[in-house]
Amino acid sequence: MAPEVDSTKADSEKVDEEKTVPAAPHTAEELTGTPVVAGIVSAPVVVLGPRPLAPAGLPRIGESGRDAETERFRSAAATVAERLRGRAAHASGAAAEVLQANAAMAADRGWLSAAEKLIAAGAPAGEAAAAATEQFVEMFTRIGGMMAERVTDLRDIRDRVLAELAGDPEPGVPEPDVPSILCARDLAPADTAGLDPGRIVGLVTELGGPTSHTAIIARQLGISCVVAAAGVAAVPAGTSAMLDGSRGVLVVDPDPDVAAAAVAADVEARRRIGNWTGPGRTSDGVGVAILANVQDGAGARAARRTPAEGVGLLRTELAFLDRTVEPSVEEQSDIYAEVLEAFAGDKVVIRTLDAGSDKPLAFADHPDEANPALGVRGVRIARADPGLLTRQLDAVAVAAQRTRTSPWVMAPMIATAAEAEEFAGLVRERGLVPGVMVEIPAAALQADRILEHVDFLSIGTNDLTQYTMAADRMSPELAVLTDPWQPAVLSLVARTAEAGAAVGKPVGVCGEAAADPLLACVLVGLGVTSLSAAAAALPAVGAAVESVSARQCRSAAEAVLATTDPAAARAAAAEVLT
Template sequence: MRAAVEKEINSGTDPVHAVMAATEQFATMFKQLGGLMAERVTDLLDIQDRVIAQLRGLPEPGVPNPEQPSVLLAEDLAPVDTAGLDPAKVLAIATRLGGPTSHTAIIARQLGIPCVVAVHDLDSVEAGTQVLVDGECGEIVPGPDPQSAQQRVDAAKAQLAAVASWSGPGQTKDGHRVDILANVQDGPGARAAAETPAEGVGLFRTELCFLNSATEPGVREQADIYAEVLAAFPDSKVVVRTLDAGSDKPLAFATMPDEHNPALGVRGLRISLEDTGLLDRQLDAIAKAAEQTGTSPWVMAPMVATLDEAKLVGESVRSHGLKPGVMIEVPAAALHAERMLDVVDFLSIGTNDLTQYVMAADRMSAELAHLSDPWQPALLSLVAYVAEAGQHKGKPVGVCGEAAADPLLACVLVGMGVTSLSCAAAAVRSVGAKLGMVTLQQCQQAVRPVLDTDSPAAARAAARAILG
């Protein structure tokens, strides 16, 4: 982007308009990529505004912390604004734009501030209105009944106390074991996760280590990076995902250019099918990291759609002395889950992408947020089908999408037969604590009523009626 600004200035454009032109160029490109990259347009506009303020000698734009505890309603928030909020003064956030994986939502989660995104009628809420924000349900209620609101707040406080005291292991009230794992993207993240009760890593997003790499890192360089994560959990399960490049996570050395629809294009394992050496070199690096740390990582490939692809993954991973699995993100793979387990040792359901492909809805679109809800009954029916396949084959089936971070939904997933739940490290305690409050029988009893509903709201209500 700096180069684009310099090019504009060299052509005679003044600095302010050069910054605006460069921002527009990159914002257009990010919007065309869609998904996660489209959400980052907010970041670009924030950078633009701050640079222009500096050029004009004006104070940097930002969101001032309120003088008294308040709920912050906004069109959208830049990451730097969110990071600067005081949780003692900003009790909750609601924005009209954004998605569950936006920087705003992620940073708010890290700060412990409840955050609801894609709320379409915020303009109708006047300043000074008392509101109830439920970050777990994604609900904002203006002018709530005081008694009902207090009951919900008291229940939330009691739940927070239980969450704070939970230290593992992952199991139901009657002792049914379920691995509660963390999603990580690098060594520092893995070490931070190891400070929580997480029992291992259910999703190591290797591609996020290389977003700024112009060329493919060598085997040794990759091995050193992977070893950092493995060393953080030396005696625990660590599931490494091979490069999930393309679409909203373009890598300079592993992305097909000029695709009309990147989300349905050459991404994940499909890139390795175009360049088979890419997968082999990454598996070499994972094997070296395993040898270096004395660990036995599991390895799974993303965006697997066919049985032939699953066979390729199984053979390639086993040839490196590693345990093979595939992610279930494509509906075709879900429908062939049992046959997939004939050729690999485990499955991991990526509910984020599976949701957008089942519902034909961009999971980052605020306008389609209702279709991207992980409580969609059709989606959960497919998840239950995959979990049942794992039970038939006696092989593990985990969930590593946003669904696993929802404590109530996590219990329903366990009732379906899911054997592990992998979520953001910040959500590990809440998921583990909720699971420890219910029995396996309760989890199983909730499944059919949830699947028989016709909307996400009804599915949540059905689960709460049984699981509390």
């Protein structure tokens, strides 16, 4: 006979046993990509709405209705172009440049003519717009390089025109009711430029690289950002997520307590950053100028309200890209004078026109090139039309006289000492300070020879990385190669800085690498004397530099140069500096 069991006691023991069983650990999925903008945010996910479907199989347009259909298409394209120009007028920096370039694309005569030719053969306007777009997509893809990056822009223009033809709202980024993290396969630069940082607090894409237009604009807006993160486009809207822009990780369905602690720590770090007021220097007092990249007077005035000590890069393309005729010397001088006045008495570095390749000029006779990224761009445009450069230098000189300042002027895409000598001569004739951009490996390797002719160098890490690694900076498949932490790229930076130190001439960095606080400290250790980035990035960069000694920076630089890949380089720097 079985012994009698006290059921009350047995139930009590069962309850106690259940209490001692540990809860299952919280599992969260991590999607990893390339870090772009630091910052930790926890918020629900929003996704891009569906893009308009390209119409097909619609009835043909009879001859009597084709003129009206052509006019309907022209009106839609003109409306889209005007909207983009309006947004550009209220933006600054890279965002304004992208919006202006996309407005020009919507009004491009080649694209418009291709669509109108199809309408003349009986195609409805929407179908013609879609077919013409694919013609150009095929051409841009075949060309490759920087032209291939315009495919996303062109398809965005197509979608906006299709929506306008259908009477639908413009496609693009949703406007969530609460701060959210935007996940997308790709994002048109025009959409990135229009983001509201109060509503979109994080951005993560499957495509794009660390120097893509989307990444550059995210830095300008100060939105935590990660690119080239496989799988993020499949994250459902409304999902809870945490984005760590420093590590390049999107955590899907994070532990709420862990996420809250991480965000709180990041808020405190940002508070410390917000208290940094400059000037730039290491903890042991070694000066490092912290400068702003700007595009126009509005951008310069906004940067003036930050701790920026001057302008390390004035991009002058905005005055040219949306023009069908070259702006006059007077018009240009007015633009440059606004920037000089905003930073009166401080250093201002003006880059001469960097057009060509993905930034064609409507009034310039650009040749058809198989690989425009390696073709006639930057200072090379002046070979066919020297007046473009000399008139721009005249405008800078006029602005300098009006504002009683002495700006520094540099040329992009300099490859040889002879080119530097010729440019320096033109600049000095006008009483200005000459320098050149180092963005071609040849210029880094010949930095000592180039410095025999100019007074300063400024390293453009975006193109220097692209050309050093032979990798299109817009390719998501090659994002690891176009990472500015590539040791080969940093070796060229070190060589350039050493050449400057040997003759006592400044060497700055004005590429996106200067916006990364950890990498900024490494650049200082390599011998860079100034760092120039989007104004929103400057407090974090300045605070990071001020938190470490020059000796630590040099140790970090040595450790990074001993590595063989970007991940190891980041880890080596972090071990020394944090």
